[in-house]
Amino acid sequence: MRILHTSDWHVGRTFHGVxxxxxxxxxxxxxxxxxxxxxxxxxxxxxxxxxxxVPSADAVTVCNRAFEEIRAAGAVIVATSGNHDSPARLGAGAAFAAAGGLHLMTRVSEVATPVVLSDAHGPVAFYGIPYLEPDTTRAELGVPTARTHADILDAAMTRVRTDLSERADQGAAVRSVVLAHAFVVGAEATGSERSISVGGVETVSASAFDGVDYVALGHLHSPQTVTDRVRYSGSPLPYSFGERTHRKAVWIVDLDADGLAGVTRHDLPVVRGLSQVSGTVDELLGDDAFEAAVGDYVSAVLTDPVRPVDAMRVLRERFPHLVHLEWARPAGDTDLKYRDKVRGRTDREIVTSFLTDVRAEPTASELRWVEQALGAAARESDGEAAGRGEAVA
Structure with a gap:
């Protein structure tokens, strides 16, 4: 049997508002x-x-079209819910959809009820473990004291292994695939994933999945191999600039009569690249070095000495997919360093300048209050120094 492992479609997601x-x-x-x-x-x-x-109508249309295209290409689909989508909504009409080859496994109570498909070597059991939030699933899984994701996943996998054992006792040589949405120890997050830790430890051990032929993981957005049998496919698109160097991919998993026969990585085409650029507005508009980023989603860091006005509109003339912009105050400009700005100035001048910057130029009455406060602070400081036996200038 040949299986394609993809995950984390996040249909309906926006990228910096796009x-x-x-x-x-x-x-x-x-x-x-x-x-x-x-x-x-x-x-x-x-x-x-x-x-x-609650996905938008357009997101549902895109997702349904993808399911239809995959099914028309010849594959059955097995999907579970994650920490972003709704188990109840994704699983609505699951029994009806299964008749058409789309198996939506979103119920915690059915983690040990697999979809069983067959090939020339016999049956393969697909177990769908949706995202398991400890607070809302521990009672249903019969572990009322569980607090961590590891505790909950262990309970779910115990049910899976029990079902596999019962099938083996009945003389059925069943190969197995587990779908799970979790953060496995040793894997690396990309930054675009939402944390799944709510009052507990979010990571689980790869050993929790012992006893099955292949584990198709979701949640982390880069393709990763935890073990030969435990892998993340990652998302089909990058969802943060931290993923700009990642090549998105899927795994094709082959099962033979004995179980896992091999896993092959297939890179997905780049729909639109991600680039980070840095420079002044004039440099970004005119330098040929930035030409490769013109068609990408762009994050720009401006290094102009003074914050440019309307920079987003101006830069989009060259980078139409500019989605993020920030201004970095030049570190080497001594005119902008506070220490240099106050050097040689009296306390009264510094306070007067501060009040003018944050509010308005202080009145004569306010300046008298400032002078009284500064005088009181100076006298207090002199008194403390005298008490320590220090000379007072």
Whole structure:
């Protein structure tokens, strides 16, 4: 059996306020094309199909079209919910969808009820473990004292292994695949993932998944190999500038009669690149060194000595997909260093300048209060010095 492992579609997500639905549709079309090209039998999606619990109508349209294209390419789909999407909404109509080859496994109570598909070597059991928040799932999993994700996942995997054992006792040689949405120790986050820790420890050990042939993980957004049998596929698109150097990919997993036969990485096409650029407005507009970033989503750091006016509009003339802009005060400009600005000035001059900057020029009456306060502070300081036996200038 040939399985394609993809995850964390986050359909409906925006990138610095920019709608990504067209990009997501293109990326998922590439996944469907790979299904057709590689003769994939099953596509697994372990969580965060949508980016939010209540996706927009347009996001639902894009997601449904992706499911249809993958199914038309010849693969059955098995998907679970993550920490972004809603189990109840994603799983609505699951029984009806399963008849068409789309298996939505979102119920905690059914973690040990697999979708069983067969190939020439016999059955393969796909167990879907949705995102398990300890506070809301520990009672349902029969572990009322559990507080961490590790405790909850151990309870879920105990049910999975029990089901596998019972099938083996009945003489069925069943190979197994687990879909799970979790943060496994040893893996690395990219920064675009939402934390899943709420009052407990969010990481789990890879050993929690012992006893199954392959574990398709979701939650982290870069392709990663935790062990040969435990992997993250990552998201099909980058969702932060921290991912600009990542090449997005999927895993194609082959099972033979004995279990895992091999795993192959397939890079996905870059829909639109991400670039970070730095310079003055004039440099960014005129320097050929930035030409490669023109078609990318761009984050720009401005180094002009004075904050430029209307820089976003001006720079978008060259970088139409500029989505983030910040101004970095030049560190080497001594005119802007506070120490240099106050050197040689009296306390009265410094306070007067401060009041003028933050409010307005102080009145004569206010200046008298300032002088009285400064005089009192000076007398107090002199008194403390005298008490210590120090000379007072």
């Amino acid at each position: 709608d990504l639905l067209a990009d997501q549709a293109a990326a998922l079309e590439a996944v469907a094309q790979l299904v057709a090209d590689e003769g994939v039998d099953v596509v697994v999606v372990p969580g965060d199909v949508y980016d939010r619990a």
